[in-house]
Amino acid sequence: MENKFDNNVSCDIFIGKGAGASIKESFKNAKKSVTIISPFLSGNMTAQEIIKLLDNNVKVSIVTKDHFRVYPLLKEVISKNPKFSSLGGYRSNISKLFLTFIFATITLLLINILLSFEFNFSFIKNITINSQIFLVVFLIIVNIFLLKKTSEIDFEYSIRKNLNLHILKKGYPLHSKIYIIDNKIAYLGSLNCTDSGFRYNHETRIKTKDKKFISDLNKLYKEFLELPAIPLKTLQKNIKTFSKKDGFDDESYTFYE
Numbered sequence: 001m002e003n004k005f006d007n008n009v010s011c012d013i014f015i016g017k018g019a020g021a022s023i024k025e026s027f028k029n030a031k032k033s034v035t036i037i038s039p040f041l042s043g044n045m046t047a048q049e050i051i052k053l054l055d056n057n058v059k060v061s062i063v064t065k066d067h068f069r070v071y072p073l074l075k076e077v078i079s080k081n082p083k084f085s086s087l088g089g090y091r092s093n094i095s096k097l098f099l100t101f102i103f104a105t106i107t108l109l110l111i112n113i114l115l116s117f118e119f120n121f122s123f124i125k126n127i128t129i130n131s132q133i134f135l136v137v138f139l140i141i142v143n144i145f146l147l148k149k150t151s152e153i154d155f156e157y158s159i160r161k162n163l164n165l166h167i168l169k170k171g172y173p174l175h176s177k178i179y180i181i182d183n184k185i186a187y188l189g190s191l192n193c194t195d196s197g198f199r200y201n202h203e204t205r206i207k208t209k210d211k212k213f214i215s216d217l218n219k220l221y222k223e224f225l226e227l228p229a230i231p232l233k234t235l236q237k238n239i240k241t242f243s244k245k246d247g248f249d250d251e252s253y254t255f256y257e
Helices: 021-029 044-055 068-077 086-116 129-150 195-200 211-225 232-246
Strands: 012-016 033-037 059-065 079-082 155-158 163-168 178-181 185-189 203-208
Touching (some): 021 044, 021 185, 021 195, 021 203, 033 211, 044 059, 044 068, 044 195, 059 211, 068 163, 178 211
Parallel strands (some): 033 059
Antiparallel strands (some): 033 178, 178 185, 185 203
16 A cells, blocks of 8 residues: 655644644544544543544544454443343343252152152161252252353443444554544544553644545545455454453553554
């Protein structure tokens, strides 16, 4: 992919810390669309900014690359849908509890039937009422343990209707950072879409309202969409398992880019 743009573009340039302040302000004022092209995405504050856009029915389009560092933010941004409804899980657990009691009742009935015979079942006759009660209690405890395990709701991650994700396959050398808001304002520079990039790092940021240049950037975004991306199912799996696989949790993990 090779792109060249016009030279005579009117723009504002900012160099220093807090380069993302004006981008965040533009996010806040966005009415229709926000396009984000960034090799890295991370940070609770950045995630909340994107979530606010989505909740305000702003169309958010993101191009990034497949890396475990983007999964914590994506896990927060995309939708979480339970695999089964609470009512379905409740009914399932009640059925299991009922079956356990049936099993316990039949077990005790068989023991008493055997004890009623005159055969030499001395090992069975030594089973007292207390032992039978212990057996029932044991089965109930086992059942409660199983219910606790099966009642944990699992989630499938699915893309929101107003979120477009294009996760480029590993190996693609994405390093551009581009932000387009409502097709009226565009930002370029060194800052990734991360808390560190927006607030703490010493970055370079260029802002323009040049319509022709913004149109060219939108064409560039469409070219990115033609590049191979990881399938949705792979993304869902990666997001669900990244914390266990990579040995960190999304609450405490931070990095600087």
